[in-house]
Amino acid sequence: MKKPSHRQYWLMKSEVDAFPFGVLWASPNRTSPWDGVRNYQARNFMRDQMKIGDRVLFYHSNANPSGIAGIAEVCSAPYPDPTQFEPTSKYFDPKSTEEAPRWWLVDVRAVAELPRFVPLPLLRQEAALVDMHVLQKGSRLSITPIRAEHYRCILALGGLPNDPT
DNA sequence: GCCAACGTTGGC
């Protein structure tokens, strides 16, 4: 019987001016809650599919250029995003309740910075990556699953041909 | 800063 592969791969977007990879790296335990996600599809990935140990490509959006800056990992079970309950937070959601939270998140830990930042134009150049969600026109989803072969390809582009993580 | 593409809201 084939052994099930346990580790999944994800791409998670972060606006470079708000939360770049370096800020995650400098956080206590290199860990931060991935708060503020207010899209149901992205929430469902975190709440229903992510597992501790899953690998994450950390993507800088709204950057010059945008692209993949580092590797992170899922390091908690899903739990309700606390910012939805904080009236002063820009992520406050008055329709959410503690009994039935609407928004869920996981904690993410930085694993390694890529030796070479992988800019979006380089991703677009790679024939093997053409069907990646983030390369599709009009793509806005901030969390997307990544195929293992795409993950390895991107690590190689970033200077980690043998995935030491 | 522009604006195309997208997701959500709410009137009907």
Add this chain to the structure above:
DNA sequence: GCCAACGTTGGC
């Protein structure tokens, strides 16, 4: 359930 209006995302 439809769909117009609106707000947001994110590349450029």
